[in-house]
Amino acid sequence: MKHPIDVHVGKRIRHRRWMVGTTQQQLAEKVGIKFQQIQKYETGMNRVSASRLWDIAHALGVPVSFFFDGIEDAPVPASDMPGDLLSDREALELLRSYYAMPENQRKQLFELARVLSQAA
Template identity: 80%
Template sequence: MKHPVDVHVGKRIRHRRWMVGMTQQQLAEKVGIKFQQIQKYETGMNRVSASRLWDISEALSVPVSFFFAGIEGATEEASGAAVPGDILADKEALELVRSYYAIPENQRRRLFELARVLSDAA
């Protein structure tokens, strides 16, 4: 059985990898392992050792703590205590965020204000 912490860390690895536009193969090469191992980490099938998580954090340019952000909600969800809206679990939402940050900052601010107005009108 998968441990909720392993699943959470794996999701955070996948989300960060996807946000920086890196494939599993590219991450695996940077870390020095096979891409199949990255797949297993991302699904929570295999636990990530501390040293490997360090290597992954370096390859993805985030602190190790990034992979544990929101862990309280993940463990509560696994026990049935809460159902967090894990927006980053939705591939469309991830693509939207990635596209949003590709827009120049001044246009991005205007788009944000438009989205806020539209959401208030709905």
């Protein structure tokens, strides 16, 4: 049975991997394991040891604490949003594209999205 903490950490691994545009194979090679193991970590099927999490954090350029961010928050999904944004490919691609833009364009896009969502 999957433990909720393992599932959360796995989702954060997948989220960061997507944000930096790395494949499971590329991450596995950096960490020195098979890509199937990355798949198992990302789904929470296998627990990530402390030393392996350290290696993954280093490979993805984040502190280990990144993988535990938001763990104390119980997300309350809106009815028109996917229950798990970190597993939604479209949402992750949107985030990656958003952060690839210059800051002034991001601010303008954010304001536009905020206004459009209020008008809906």
